[in-house]
Amino acid sequence: MELTLPDGSKTTRTLIVDGNMELVVNLAYQNYAQWQGRYFTTPELANAAISGAAADPDGDGDPNLLEHLFGHDPRSPARDGSGVWAFREGGQNWLGYRQAAGVSDVSILLQTSPSLQGGTWTDVAVVPVRSGEAAPGIDAMKVAVPASASPKLFWRLKVTKP
Numbered sequence: 299m300e301l302t303l304p305d306g307s308k309t310t311r312t313l314i315v316d317g318n319m320e321l322v323v324n325l326a327y328q329n330y331a332q333w334q335g336r337y338f339t340t341p342e343l344a345n346a347a348i349s350g351a352a353a354d355p356d357g358d359g360d361p362n363l364l365e366h367l368f369g370h371d372p373r374s375p376a377r378d379g380s381g382v383w384a385f386r387e388g389g390q391n392w393l394g395y396r397q398a399a400g401v402s403d404v405s406i407l408l409q410t411s412p413s414l415q416g417g418t419w420t421d422v423a424v425v426p427v428r429s430g431e432a433a434p435g436i437d438a439m440k441v442a443v444p445a446s447a448s449p450k451l452f453w454r455l456k457v458t459k460p
């Protein structure tokens with residue numbers, strides 16, 4: 299079997315598969331351009347309204363940059379659950395999210411706000427940690443949300459491509 303590595307070089311490996319085994323090939327990608335190339339045609343790649351980071355061709359509310367981070371198909375709104383979730387663990391609030399293995403070209407910033415009115419969001423310095431596997435080839439990541447004196451606290455993940 300010939301494999302193409304992320305740097306474009308090729309390598310050959312021999313794989314012996316037993317009659318009762320299942321071979322699963324994970325078509326990993328690492329950057330946004332590679333992800334675009336997997337899902338969009340050449341004419342679509344030239345059209346930022348379809349393949350651009352802010353575009354949402356499947357109309358599910360997640361722009362392509364989020365689809366890339368979550369490991370979702372940007373052409374299909376049907377998916378295996380939301381890409382972001384909140385939970386409580388060890389007496390602390392957490393925000394979890396999916397991150398396709400190998401995605402390293404996005405910046406993720408936790409922001410909090412005491413209100414959704416007025417748009418005042420405060421950056422919170424936290425380091426995301428891997429908490430497990432959300433799906434094959436998809437890491438479950440989490441960030442700790444700091445305690446707040448406010449009776450209400452809204453959280454969001456700001457995802458950008460530097």
Ligand SMILES: [Ca+2]
Nearest residue numbers: 354356358360
């Ligand atoms: Ca979308």
